[in-house]
Amino acid sequence: MSKKDTVYLLHTFKNKIGLRTFLIQYLPLVATRMSPLLIVILTLLVVYKLYRFVYDKPPNTPPGLIRIPIGGSYWLLLWRNYKYVHLALDYYAKKLKSKLFSCYFGDYFVVIANDYANIKEIFSREEFDGRVTSADYIKDRAFKKELGIFFIEGPQWQEQRRFALRHMRDFGFGRRQDTLESEVMDEMTLFIDILKNEPIYDEEKKIIKGNLALFPDILYASAANNIWTIMFGYRFNRSEHDILRHLCRSALMMQRANDPSGGALFQRPILKHFGNMFGYKNHITGSNAMIDVVKKALERQKATLSENVNRGFVDIYLKKLNEDDKSPYFTEEQLIILLIDMMFPAYSAVPTAITHAIKYLMHHPEIMNKVQNEIDSVVGTGRLVTWADRINLPYTEAAIRESLRIETLAPLGIIHKTMKKTTLGGYNIPANTPVIANLAAMNNDPDMWGDPENFRPERFLKEDGQLSKDLTLTFGFGHRLCAGETFARFNMFETIALLLQTFNFSFVDGEPSSLDDKVPGLIISPKELWLRLELR
Numbered sequence: 001m002s003k004k005d006t007v008y009l010l011h012t013f014k015n016k017i018g019l020r021t022f023l024i025q026y027l028p029l030v031a032t033r034m035s036p037l038l039i040v041i042l043t044l045l046v047v048y049k050l051y052r053f054v055y056d057k058p059p060n061t062p063p064g065l066i067r068i069p070i071g072g073s074y075w076l077l078l079w080r081n082y083k084y085v086h087l088a089l090d091y092y093a094k095k096l097k098s099k100l101f102s103c104y105f106g107d108y109f110v111v112i113a114n115d116y117a118n119i120k121e122i123f124s125r126e127e128f129d130g131r132v133t134s135a136d137y138i139k140d141r142a143f144k145k146e147l148g149i150f151f152i153e154g155p156q157w158q159e160q161r162r163f164a165l166r167h168m169r170d171f172g173f174g175r176r177q178d179t180l181e182s183e184v185m186d187e188m189t190l191f192i193d194i195l196k197n198e199p200i201y202d203e204e205k206k207i208i209k210g211n212l213a214l215f216p217d218i219l220y221a222s223a224a225n226n227i228w229t230i231m232f233g234y235r236f237n238r239s240e241h242d243i244l245r246h247l248c249r250s251a252l253m254m255q256r257a258n259d260p261s262g263g264a265l266f267q268r269p270i271l272k273h274f275g276n277m278f279g280y281k282n283h284i285t286g287s288n289a290m291i292d293v294v295k296k297a298l299e300r301q302k303a304t305l306s307e308n309v310n311r312g313f314v315d316i317y318l319k320k321l322n323e324d325d326k327s328p329y330f331t332e333e334q335l336i337i338l339l340i341d342m343m344f345p346a347y348s349a350v351p352t353a354i355t356h357a358i359k360y361l362m363h364h365p366e367i368m369n370k371v372q373n374e375i376d377s378v379v380g381t382g383r384l385v386t387w388a389d390r391i392n393l394p395y396t397e398a399a400i401r402e403s404l405r406i407e408t409l410a411p412l413g414i415i416h417k418t419m420k421k422t423t424l425g426g427y428n429i430p431a432n433t434p435v436i437a438n439l440a441a442m443n444n445d446p447d448m449w450g451d452p453e454n455f456r457p458e459r460f461l462k463e464d465g466q467l468s469k470d471l472t473l474t475f476g477f478g479h480r481l482c483a484g485e486t487f488a489r490f491n492m493f494e495t496i497a498l499l500l501q502t503f504n505f506s507f508v509d510g511e512p513s514s515l516d517d518k519v520p521g522l523i524i525s526p527k528e529l530w531l532r533l534e535l536r
């Protein structure tokens, strides 16, 4: 080995080029020319570096999983459960005997909480309010910028979230409002009528056949119209329902393409060039499909904007865009992605959550019976269930809560991130650390629930049959609380109560009816399935 080579080698080490580069590029070259002693020394160095790599983590951070080159600890998770990361995380929390632990997703040091106490604390403290904002796959759906609500942080997030919620409230979002409620009741009456009578349009015939209906597709039109009207101030009529179904299918396509832990695309942005192998293509296709519809609707809205009337939230935002002294975060591109973020969960999460709930009830006929009996005795059959009936239907509400607990729709919520260096449970958490709340693990934690595996609505009821405090965190908590919780609960309740009031449900042979027939993603969705609906 020449002196020049040795100097070069030491130099590279000094500059910490990283183990991989060293192994691949320099080791073979050097190995052919050096003395046995040097080989021994270098081997020891490599072993030492590997050891450090596998076990090293920032000082006094939560107990950690070992780290393997390239994927970090992610390999272990995939090995354990390649479909459902939350189950793998729960498994390792138990293995490490620590409900708060850490690991590496690729090169990212990540902290995971699997229990109520830690999750509640994370959600309550503003230093945990950050998000991963700059990953390629996240920006690529938003004009390559940091826009929307889900994946922005700091003053931009505070301003845009506050503005949206304040003004969407005017149109009934997040509170009870007569106008919205009557719009929703119109929509739901139409929904039940379509199911009771014959399908008319070709696209309806694809999701209704005799007394069979395809779930969750059958739920799309009303779910999407109910949020659309808040934003734009009008609903699509029955002949236009295809547009709504297209929006919902695109939203679900996007949800299913995403890994709730960020997955490979988060760890290695370059993998986005592999089509759908890591979900990138469907993620973008679904997102762009929604953007196209929203863009067209915005053009129409702009052309018909009137100074005196606000038809929906969009009109207020468009007027804001015309102001001179607005903050720089108000842009038309931001409006588009904000609308997507505020609408796509209504398109996808609500219909899938309803389908999960109905499947659970069908698998537990005695509970289904109790719900139907409650609705019959409180509301009867002469009129449709309304929002106002909700307080008088505690068992129905408890059954819905139980379905949201046992099948935690967004198993890992949306990843948070520390805004600065902080502590949690006596451990240090460095700044900019992604922090994951394993909501599914918490909602199914035996220490908290006793018998989490049982579907038992009674756990949400007091002795007197009234609702008790809901300790699930299915919608998150704190500043980042799901913006649509009230809206989602209302829509779920209304749709489920109406369906059970009107129909008896039964499974169809050969359909994916099992509770395990579901698809992973940012939200867990049931496989599409036909159910038989018989008028009661």
Ligand code: HEM
Pocket: 123, 149, 150, 151, 161, 227, 341, 342, 343, 345, 346, 349, 350, 353, 409, 410, 413, 414, 415, 474, 475, 476, 477, 479, 480, 481, 482, 483, 484, 485, 487, 488
């Ligand atoms: C059953 C249905 C739903 C479930 C289970 C659900 C659950 C969640 C969860 C777990 C989060 C993350 C909270 C966190 O970051 O800690 C979230 C965020 C969010 N949800 Fe929902 N959601 C549902 C429906 C909806 C609906 C219908 C809307 C809107 C109409 C909506 C809008 C949002 C928004 C905008 C955020 C981001 C909040 C932020 O980052 O500041 N969600 N949701």
Ligand SMILES: *[C@@H]1O[C@H](CO)[C@@H](O)[C@H](O)[C@H]1NC(C)=O
Pocket: 237, 238, 239, 240
């Ligand atoms: C539905 O709306 C479209 C577009 O606004 C309109 O052309 C059509 O006549 C409407 N159909 C019905 C049945 O009202």
Ligand SMILES: *[C@@H]1O[C@H](CO)[C@@H](O)[C@H](O)[C@H]1NC(C)=O
Pocket: 369, 504, 534, 535, 536
């Ligand atoms: C609906 O289901 C209930 C309970 O299974 C049953 O008692 C009732 O007869 C059914 N109604 C009809 C019309 O099939």
